[in-house]
Amino acid sequence: MIKVVAALIEKDGKYLIAKRSTGSGEVLGKWEFPGGKVEEHETEEEAIEREIKEEFEVNIKAIRYLTSNTWEYPSKAIELRLYACKYISGEFHLHDHSEYRFVDKNELLDYDLCPADIKLAEFIKNNI
DSSP states (O other): OEEEEEEEEEETTEEEEEEESSSOTTTTTOEEOOEEEOOTTSOHHHHHHHHHHHHHSOEEEEEEEEEEEEEEOSSOEEEEEEEEEEEEEOOOOOSSEEEEEEEOGGGGGGSOBOHHHHHHHHHHHHHO
């Protein structure tokens, strides 16, 4: 089981999702809450802050853990852990994604999300 963290970044009452332009076939071209793998030497909070810096060149601060979902893709099993994060600074530049959007929580499920992210979107819609 691979531990993966994802960021829930809010701006003006809308939430960041991004469309994958890299990765395996089961996630390529799908939308997600961005993030990545937790490395051995770091906390989950450090991992999400590092991943967002690498993927978008923006600085965020992990505020609190929200929820998680486990998912078995054909190539791997992941535990996806969602953190509420605060945008700090920086301009968005895309590295692992083809586009990004800030969307209303009620619109999240209208996007073709990565399978592991669907339960996170449902949690946000019903609890945030």
